[in-house]
Every structure is written in C-alpha cells, then in structure tokens.
Amino acid sequence: MEDERLRKVGALQTFVSRPELGSVFGLAIIVITFMTLTSISGTFSAMWTNPIGIQAWVELAAFVGILGIGASLLMIAGEFDLSMGANIALAGHSFALLLLFGVPVVPAIFLTFVELAILGYIIGSIVVRTGLPSFIVTLGFWFASRGFAVFLSQTLVNQSRLSVKTQLKPPAGGGEDPTLIDNIFAFDKAFGLPFDAEVYYFVILVIITAFMLHRTRYGNWIYAAGGDAQAARAVGVPVNRVKISLFMVSTCLACLLGILTVMTSGASDPKAGDFRELHAIAAAVIGGCALMGGYGSVIGAVLGALIFAIASRGINFVPFIDNNLFRVMLGFLVLGAALLNQFLRNRVLRG
Amino acid sequence: MTATIQLKGVSKFFGNIIALKDISFEAHKGEVTALLGDNGAGKSTLIKCLSGVHTPDEGEILIEGKPVKFGSPRQAAAAGIGTVYQDLALQPLMSVSRNFFLGREISKGLFLDLNKMSEVTRQEMAKLGIDVADPNQPIGTLSGGQRQTLAIARAIYFGAKVLILDEPTSALGQKQQLEVLRTVNEVRNRNDIAIIFITHNDLHARLIGDRFTFLNRGRILADGTKSEIDPDNLRNLMAGGAELAELEAELKN
Numbered sequence: 001m002e003d004e005r006l007r008k009v010g011a012l013q014t015f016v017s018r019p020e021l022g023s024v025f026g027l028a029i030i031v032i033t034f035m036t037l038t039s040i041s042g043t044f045s046a047m048w049t050n051p052i053g054i055q056a057w058v059e060l061a062a063f064v065g066i067l068g069i070g071a072s073l074l075m076i077a078g079e080f081d082l083s084m085g086a087n088i089a090l091a092g093h094s095f096a097l098l099l100l101f102g103v104p105v106v107p108a109i110f111l112t113f114v115e116l117a118i119l120g121y122i123i124g125s126i127v128v129r130t131g132l133p134s135f136i137v138t139l140g141f142w143f144a145s146r147g148f149a150v151f152l153s154q155t156l157v158n159q160s161r162l163s164v165k166t167q168l169k170p171p172a173g174g175g176e177d178p179t180l181i182d183n184i185f186a187f188d189k190a191f192g193l194p195f196d197a198e199v200y201y202f203v204i205l206v207i208i209t210a211f212m213l214h215r216t217r218y219g220n221w222i223y224a225a226g227g228d229a230q231a232a233r234a235v236g237v238p239v240n241r242v243k244i245s246l247f248m249v250s251t252c253l254a255c256l257l258g259i260l261t262v263m264t265s266g267a268s269d270p271k272a273g274d275f276r277e278l279h280a281i282a283a284a285v286i287g288g289c290a291l292m293g294g295y296g297s298v299i300g301a302v303l304g305a306l307i308f309a310i311a312s313r314g315i316n317f318v319p320f321i322d323n324n325l326f327r328v329m330l331g332f333l334v335l336g337a338a339l340l341n342q343f344l345r346n347r348v349l350r351g
Numbered sequence: 352m353t354a355t356i357q358l359k360g361v362s363k364f365f366g367n368i369i370a371l372k373d374i375s376f377e378a379h380k381g382e383v384t385a386l387l388g389d390n391g392a393g394k395s396t397l398i399k400c401l402s403g404v405h406t407p408d409e410g411e412i413l414i415e416g417k418p419v420k421f422g423s424p425r426q427a428a429a430a431g432i433g434t435v436y437q438d439l440a441l442q443p444l445m446s447v448s449r450n451f452f453l454g455r456e457i458s459k460g461l462f463l464d465l466n467k468m469s470e471v472t473r474q475e476m477a478k479l480g481i482d483v484a485d486p487n488q489p490i491g492t493l494s495g496g497q498r499q500t501l502a503i504a505r506a507i508y509f510g511a512k513v514l515i516l517d518e519p520t521s522a523l524g525q526k527q528q529l530e531v532l533r534t535v536n537e538v539r540n541r542n543d544i545a546i547i548f549i550t551h552n553d554l555h556a557r558l559i560g561d562r563f564t565f566l567n568r569g570r571i572l573a574d575g576t577k578s579e580i581d582p583d584n585l586r587n588l589m590a591g592g593a594e595l596a597e598l599e600a601e602l603k604n
Contacts (some may be wrong), residue, residue, distance in 0.1 A: 215463050217456040220445075224453055227442040234440035235454035236425065294444045345444075 019288030019296050022340040023303035026286055026333065030307050034314040043317040051194060057306075057313040058195060062202035065305035066257055067280035068287070069209050070250035072301035075284050076213070077243055078226030078293025079127060079134040081250045083141035084280060086149075088273025091116050091258025093149035096162035096268035105168065109185070113255050119145070120251030124244030134247075142277070150270045165266040185263045198260055205253075210298045222246065226293025282330070283308050286337040288344070295345055307333065353416040355380045355545035356401070356432075356513045361410035363396055369569050370396040374410070376564045376574060378513060381542035383535060385560030386549045392566040394549050398517055401547070402434040403427030414512070433511025437518050439502045441490055448472040448486035451505050475504040479537045495523045496530030503534060507544065514538060515547045520555055532559050 038044040047053040067084050074081050091112050098108035123141055127134045150160050188197045213219035224232035225239045232239050254273070262268045285291070286307055287300025311333065315326040354377035363371040371393045378384040388394050399405040401412070403421030411418045414430055421427040424434075441450050448465070449456075451472040457464045469486040476483045481500050490498060499519050506514055516535065520528040532555060538544055539559075550556050556563065563580050565572040573580070 211462070215465075216461060217458060217463060220449055220453065220456055220463065223445055223449075224442050227444050228440075231438070231440035231442060232453065234424075234436070237454045294442065 019341070019344075020300040020303060021288070021344055022337050023287045023300050023307065025340070026307050026337055027303050027310075030310050030314075030333075034310055034318070037318045037321070038314070041318050041320060047314060047317040053317070055195060056316075057309045058199055060313055061305045061309035062196070062198040063257060064276065064279045064283055064308055065202050065302055066198065066205060066253050067276055068283035068301035068305045069205055069298055070246075070253040071277075071280040072284040072287060072289045072296050072298055073209065073213070073222060074134075074246050074250055075281075075289040075291065076226050076293060076296045077222045077246050078229065079243055079246065080138060080281075080291075081123070081247065082135065082138040082277050083123065083145050084250055084254045085273035085276040085278075086142050086145035087116060087119065087251050087254035088258040088261070088276065089268075089270055090119070090145040090149040091255040092262045092268035092272050093153050093162060093258075093270070095259050095262050096164045097153060097156060099164045099167040100157060100162065109259055112259060113252060116251040116255035116258075117248050120248030121244060123251070124247030127247065128240040128243050146270065153268075153270070160270045162268040163266065164262060164268070168263065168266055185260060196260075196264060198257070201256065201260070206298060206302055213298055218242070223294055226295075228294070279308055280305075282334050285334055285341075288337075288341045290341070290345060304337075352379060354378060354413070355415060356547075357413040357416075358401075359411050359413065361397075361400060361407045361412065363400055363405060364408050371400070371407075371569050374566075374571060376562075376571070378545040378547050378562070380512070380545045381539060382561040383539055383546045383548050383559050384562040384564065385556040386547055386564050386566065387551065387553065387556055388566035388572075389551060391568070393569040394566055395517075396569075397566070398434065398515055398549060401427070401513075401515055402432055428509070431510055431512035432515065433506030433509070433513065434515045435499070435502045435506055435517065435519065437522060439498055441498055441502065443491055444489055446487045447483055447490055447493065447501065450490050451475070451486075451501060451508075455509060471508070472504075475508050476500065479504050479534050481534075494527055494530070496527035496534075499523070499527075499531045500534045503538065507538065511544065513545045513547065515549070517549050518551070519548070520550065520552060528555065535559055 035044065035048065038047050045053075047057075070081065070084060094115055095108055095112045098111060099105065103111070119141075123134075123137060126132070127137050130137075153162055154160055185197060187193065188195060188200070193200070213222060221232070221237045221239075221242045224237050225242045229239045257276075258268075258272065261272055280301075283304030284296065284301045285304070287297065287302070287304035289296030289300065308330070311326065311330055315321060315323060357375075357377040359375050361371060361374045362369070374393075374397060376384065376386075386394060386397065396405065400407050403424040403426050406421065412421075413419065414432075419430055421430065421432075427434075442453065445453070448468045448471075452468050457467050457471075459467075465487075472486040473483050476486075479500050481497055490501070493501065503514065503516070503519075519531050519535070523531065535546060535548065536559065538546055548556070548559060560577065562574070562576050564574040
C-alpha cells in the first residue's frame with residue numbers, strides 16, 4: 001500500500017485473482033475423485049463414456065446452472081432469491097393451467113413469462129423500496145409462489161399435479177411432424193439432439209450473460225450495485241433499477257425451466273424445482289460469488305453447477321459409498337469453496 | 352476577473368437551526384480557496400449547497416458571473432461542479448479504469464470499449480503525476496493518496512470547472528497527505544479549474560491555499576488572500592484563538 005507506483009502483475013497473478021479460480025480447482029478435484037471411485041467400482045464407462053451416463057449429469061448441471069446464472073447475477077448485485085425453485089412450480093402450473101383452459105401453446109408461454117416477469121418486478125420493488133434483506137422478502141415468496149400454484153390448480157381443476165399430455169403435440173420422435181413450438185422449446189427431440197433442450201439454453205444463456213456481465217455497462221453496474229451501492233448512486237448508476245431488473249431475470253429463468261419441464265415431461269408437478277434454489281446458490285458460492293456482493297462471475301456458477309451435478313449423479317455410480325454421505329460431502333464442498341474464495345478475494349482487496 | 356464560482360450572502364436553515372448565515376466567498380480558476388473550520392462550523396452544509404444536495408434559503412450562487420440554482424447533484428455536476436467526497440465513491444473490488452468510468456462508461460456498440468477506457472484513465476492519471484502501470488488492476492492495489500487522485504482526475508475529466516475537495520487529507524497517513532497536496536498543486540497549475548479545499552488542517556491550508564475563508568458556527572469568521580492573512584494567525588483562527596488561550600491557561604494550573 002505504501003508503494004509509490006503500481007506493481008506490475010504477471011499473467012499468473014491475474015489468473016489467481018479471478019473469482020472462478022476456486023471452482024477450477026474444485027472441478028478438477030471432483031472429476032478426479034469420481035473418475036477414481038468409478039474405476040474402483042467398475043462403473044467408469046457407465047458414467048463418463050456412456051451417453052445416458054453423461055446425459056444424467058450434464059442435464060442436471062444445465063438445470064442447476066440456468067438457475068445458478070440468476071443466483072450469481074443477483075449475488076454480485078448484493079441480493080438473493082430464495083424463491084427461484086418455487087417459481088419453477090408456479091411457472092409450470094400457470095403454463096399447464098393455461099393449456100388446460102384451452103389457450104394455445106405459444107400465447108400460454110408468452111403469458112407465463114409475463115406473469116413471472118411481473119412477479120420479479122414485485123419482488124425487486126419490495127426489496128429496494130422497503131430496504132428489507134432480500135433473503136427475508138424471497139423467503140416469503142418461497143412459501144407464497146408454490147402455495148399459490150397448488151391453490152390455483154386445486155381450486156380450478158381440483159388437481160395438484162397437472163397432466164397436459166393431450167394438449168401438447170407429441171414431438172418428432174412420436175411420429176408426427178414437430179410443431180413450431182417443439183422446434184423452439186423441445187428442439188432436442190425435433191432435431192434428434194443428444195441432450196435435453198435445457199443444455200443448449202444453458203450454453204447460450206451463459207455466453208450471453210458472461211458477455212453482458214464483463215463487457216457491457218449494465219454488467220458494470222451490476223458489480224457496482226453489489227460492491228458499494230451508495231458510491232454507485234453518487235456517480236449516477238441507477239442501482240434500484242439494476243436490482244429490480246435482476247429479480248426479473250431470476251424469475252424469468254425459473255419460468256424457462258418451469259415451461260421446459262412441462263414440455264419435456266407432459267405434466268406439471270407441484271414439487272417441481274423443490275430445493276433447486278439452494279442448489280443454484282451453492283453453485284454460485286462454489287463458483288466464487290461473494291454473499292456480500294460485488295464479486296463473482298457467471299462462469300464460476302457454471303463450474304459450480306458442474307461440480308454439484310457430477311457429485312450429485314456420480315454417487316449413484318459408486319455403490320460402496322452411502323448416499324447420505326454424499327450430502328455430508330456436498331456440505332463440506334460448499335464450505336471449503338466459500339473459505340477458499342474468501343481467501344482469494346481478500347488477496348484482491350489487499351492487492 | 353470574474354470569479355469561477357461566487358457565493359453572495361448564502362444562508363441555510365434547518366427548522367430553527369441556522370446552519371449557514373450570510374456566507375460570501377469566491378473561488379478563481381488556477382487558485383486554491385481553502386475553506387477552514389472546526390467540526391460543526393458548517394463546512395459540510397456549505398459543500399452540500401455548492402454540489403446541489405441542498406438549496407440555499409437565502410442568497411445566490413454565481414458560476415462565471417451567471418446566477419445558478421441547483422435542484423439536484425446531477426444539475427450541479429452538469430454546471431461544472433465536481434465534488435470529491437471523503438469516501439471517494441469508489442468500488443473497492445473494481446478495476447481502476449472501470450472505477451474511473453463508472454456510470455459514464457464508453458461503449459462501442461453494445462460492448463464497453465475497455466481499451467479506450469484504460470487509455471484515458473492512464474492519460475488522465477499521468478496528467479496528475481501518477482503512473483498507472485495497469486488500469487485493469489483492482490483499485491485495492493492503489494494507495495489511499497492514489498485513490499484520491501483517481502477521484503480528482505475523474506471529476507476533472509468529466510468537466511469540472513470547480514473542484515470541491517472534502518477533507519481530502521484527513522483519512523490518510525502523513526506521506527499520502529503530501530501526495531494529495533502535490534496532486535492538488537498539479538490541478539492548480541492547469542490554470543483552468545477553481546479548487547475549493549475543505550480542511551481543518553491549518554498546516555495543509557497554509558501550504559496550498561491562495562485564499563482563505565474561516566467558518567465558525569455557520570458564519571464567516573475571517574477571510575482574505577494569502578497576502579492579506581498573517582499565516583501565523585491561521586492556527587489561532589482555526590482553534591478559535593481565545594478558546595485556545597483559555598485552554599492553555601487551564602492546563603498550566
């Protein structure tokens with residue numbers, strides 16, 4: 001700090017001060033660990049080379065990762081959304097109910113996105129207007145969103161699980177020509193692609209949001225809103241608008257997953273997305289996002305989601321380890337990652 | 352010569368409290384106007400009137416001879432008032448160049464023009480005598496004095512004709528205080544910016560000031576140019592002369 005001039009830093013140190021660093025190590029450790037464990041139990045090829053085995057963890061990573069994008073953007077802006085998982089169920093149920101009441105697929109999708117965007121606007125406005133911690137506000141919506149979804153479906157059609165198989169045209173594999181909407185939302189089946197549509201959406205969304213975060217002024221404002229909101233306001237950054245817009249991003253990502261789940265499975269389950277908000281937050285934390293805001297990256301959340309998914313699915317390929325031990329392991333993984341990230345962050349702060 | 356900024360009989364009241372009463376002073380480009388006063392003298396209220404946070408209840412503010420009225424800090428900034436607050440309004444984890452341009456980023460199409468931003472940051476800092484090796488480093492790697500310089504360079508680059516520095520040396524170590532004074536001198540030497548330097552450090556005021564205005568309990572206690580004011584009297588004025596003598600007598604007993 002007493003230096004007259006700035007020190008030159010090499011490429012190594014620049015790399016060391018990236019928020020994703022911890023998760024790069026984490027991913028390497030998890031991959032090596034599970035490759036070793038599956039080799040021991042003779043299931044290496046089932047997990048790592050068999051298409052169905054790969055699908056299992058890649059698709060889970062995409063699901064958690066899409067939410068993780070929202071979780072990490074919000075955390076960088078210093079906020080938090082616990083209602084993401086519940087909003088998946090709300091979106092799925094809203095979409096399914098619209099279909100059951102005869103609304104065609106395309107307008108139903110549009111209306112569901114509008115509904116969830118408004119919900120995000122409401123959540124964000126409550127947070128910035130009242131000054132309550134977003135943890136508390138979204139805890140309220142964690143109860144309310146799923147509760148409202150099930151209440152609606154039970155009141156309107158007297159069911160809590162909504163099957164819409166007859167409302168959705170079977171996609172290409174089913175023998176009929178794929179409709180326009182199959183091409184957009186279930187294009188994996190329409191084009192015979194190896195992974196669920198989530199995976200491709202995930203890749204596209206990661207590229208878009210990563211560029212947005214690091215290369216646009218909006219991204220700059222997200223970091224500033226979470227770093228020091230007062231300082232950001234002093235130089236004219238519209239902090240409240242940035243935060244509200246991110247809550248809308250978060251609910252719209254939940255909406256995407258809710259609709260995709262219904263399109264893929266042909267039904268909307270009231271338990272859809274249960275606990276996924278915590279998995280997404282775990283992915284963001286493993287990926288280097290700071291709970292206090294101002295620090296983190298979307299790429300980190302991607303790595304975090306991969307770590308979560310490999311550990312989560314991998315345990316099924318390692319029969320000699322108890323399933324409950326997996327939760328213990330995951331818990332320590334989150335803790336260890338958070339500690340490592342805190343250490344790295346402090347290095348950046350001190351320079 | 353018309354003053355860059357001039358206050359004529361400015362008063363500010365909060366309910367029955369007289370925060371400022373009949374304040375008149377002026378600042379010229381290429382000069383440092385030191386605004387001195389103890390805590391509670393009304394320095395902060397005066398800065399807030401100048402930077403558009405408060406609107407004065409009486410009197411007027413003139414910029415280059417024209418009366419102005421600010422409804423918000425944004426209007427004051429647009430009129431050429433650049434305020435550097437004590438906490439500097441910087442983002443600790445953000446890079447030097449991103450901090451420089453925060454809220455006023457340069458974009459090329461959709462994306463930020465990071466090269467241009469780095470280049471300008473480096474140039475503007477160099478003008479104030481600080482060589483930034485890598486503007487992409489986090490601001491945490493700058494010293495307190497260098498951060499102060501960054502905030503000053505930012506205000507100047509975005510069009511400040513009047514630079515208000517709110518106690519720029521008070522939170523720094525000795526060595527860094529001098530670094531900041533050197534920066535202030537660099538700005539003065541440009542000859543196109545009027546500097547208002549708020550401080551309660553009489554030593555710094557004496558080193559850098561061309562004009563002095565002393566505030567006490569919301570009123571002007573004394574003012575004058577460097578030649579008009581006896582430098583040895585500065586300390587007495589700062590401490591409120593008589594009170595200091597009283598304390599001295601008390602301590603001797």
